[in-house]
Amino acid sequence: QVQLVESGGGSVQPGASxxxxxxxxxxxxxxxxxxxxxxxxxxxxxxxxxxxxxxxxYADSVKGRFTISRDAxxxxxxxQMNSLKPEDTAVYSCAGRQSGTTKYYxxxxxxxxGQGTQVTVSS
Numbered sequence: 553q554v555q556l557v558e559s560g561g562g563s564v565q566p567g568a569s570x571x572x573x574x575x576x577x578x579x580x581x582x583x584x585x586x587x588x589x590x591x592x593x594x595x596x597x598x599x600x601x602x603x604x605x606x607x608x609x610y611a612d613s614v615k616g617r618f619t620i621s622r623d624a625x626x627x628x629x630x631x632q633m634n635s636l637k638p639e640d641t642a643v644y645s646c647a648g649r650q651s652g653t654t655k656y657y658x659x660x661x662x663x664x665x666g667q668g669t670q671v672t673v674s675s
Contacts, residue, residue, distance in 0.1 A: 558645065558668065563672040586598040587659065619634075636673045
């Protein structure tokens with residue numbers, strides 16, 4: 553059974569940092585992505601990385617503040633989030649895909665999803 557388990561969410565003040573983790577069991581993924589969904593909004597792409605080449609991609613809204621990385625030994629992907637803003641408040645989910653695609657930003661391209669972790673940025 554394939555599982556993606558996220559951790560690391562929480563409530564922080566603006567300007568703070570958080571690191572999210574996503575560990576996969578039961579499957580190796582070629583492409584990993586992080587998405588988020590705020591109340592009343594559609595799920596949006598945040599970042600993605602390719603497992604073997606470690607190419608990274610970011611949404612403009614987080615570029616320069618967020619960093620996606622991976623630990624091959626742990627089959628885990630991280631999302632380091634710095635300089636958090638209130639507009640970053642959302643449920644963050646990781647996703648995995650078993651084959652390559654150029655549409656790393658598209659929700660429909662991912663086969664497996666984690667349950668999500670809440671990130672709240674508020675003063």
